[in-house]
Amino acid sequence: MALLELRGVGRTVSRVDDRPLVILNGVDLVVDVGDRLSIVGRSGSGKSTLLNLLGLLDSPTEGEIFFDDAPTRQFSARQRDVTRGRDVGFIFQQFNLLQGRTALENVMTPLLYDTGSAFWRRRSIATAMLERVGLGHRLASTPDRLSGGEQQRVAIARALVRGPRLILADEPTGALDIETGESVMALLDEIATASSAALVTITHDPAIAALATRRFRLERGVLVPWAEVLL
Numbered sequence: 001m002a003l004l005e006l007r008g009v010g011r012t013v014s015r016v017d018d019r020p021l022v023i024l025n026g027v028d029l030v031v032d033v034g035d036r037l038s039i040v041g042r043s044g045s046g047k048s049t050l051l052n053l054l055g056l057l058d059s060p061t062e063g064e065i066f067f068d069d070a071p072t073r074q075f076s077a078r079q080r081d082v083t084r085g086r087d088v089g090f091i092f093q094q095f096n097l098l099q100g101r102t103a104l105e106n107v108m109t110p111l112l113y114d115t116g117s118a119f120w121r122r123r124s125i126a127t128a129m130l131e132r133v134g135l136g137h138r139l140a141s142t143p144d145r146l147s148g149g150e151q152q153r154v155a156i157a158r159a160l161v162r163g164p165r166l167i168l169a170d171e172p173t174g175a176l177d178i179e180t181g182e183s184v185m186a187l188l189d190e191i192a193t194a195s196s197a198a199l200v201t202i203t204h205d206p207a208i209a210a211l212a213t214r215r216f217r218l219e220r221g222v223l224v225p226w227a228e229v230l231l
């Protein structure tokens with residue numbers, strides 16, 4: 001079942017010199033429930049721009065994006081925010097944790113926006129999530145007391161605490177050594193599998209890209225399937 005579908009998606013921005021810059025062009029992509037996709041591409045090829053579109057942070061200037069078969073062009077700003085908050089989890093290279101806040105507080109943060117019972121149960125839900133990523137003993141630690149791998153585990157717990165159906169990871173292992181990166185990817189895959197979430201990973205690392213079942217390369221804004229295994 002298609003969770004997300006991009007049809008003929010493009011994104012063009014105007015520059016200071018008024019010449020338009022085509023960042024993405026004619027992107028067709030279907031992300032199914034439980035899919036594992038990787039996207040590689042040179043710096044400036046449009047990877048982050050594409051991820052922002054997949055996460056409903058930006059809108060395409062051409063084409064259409066469907067979420068659960070609904071055209072997102074017709075979504076109100078609130079509908080986009082609600083859909084994103086409920087269904088999309090973001091993981092970044094630099095973790096983006098709230099400094100000065102404990103691991104538990106960081107993971108509880110997305111639940112503050114939950115209108116259901118999860119809001120009232122946020123402490124126990126966040127605790128269980130941190131236990132799941134192996135950090136049950138570091139609930140009270142602030143990011144400055146955690147290693148890079150531990151910080152990324154907190155970020156994963158925070159991204160997944162609301163049970164998103166789509167996980168978007170932008171260079172999730174970029175700031176980690178190879179071994180820690182592999183264990184972070186294994187954890188991401190395990191949690192995504194348990195909740196049937198789709199996982200889209202942007203990476204420069206061919207070994208990380210090869211973990212996905214569907215691999216793509218962005219070449220100057222054009223998305224091309226990439227079957228080559230580089231291991």
Ligand SMILES: Nc1ncnc2c1ncn2[C@@H]1O[C@H](COP(=O)(O)OP(=O)(O)OP(=O)(O)O)[C@@H](O)[C@H]1O
Nearest residue numbers: 013015021023041042043044045046047048049050
């Ligand atoms: N709002 C904008 N206005 C002008 N140019 C932009 C805008 N957003 C992105 N670009 C340009 O579009 C190109 C693609 O940007 P994008 O950040 O998507 O690339 P990327 O593949 O993620 O790069 P990197 O791997 O270096 O992060 C870049 O040349 C960037 O400078």
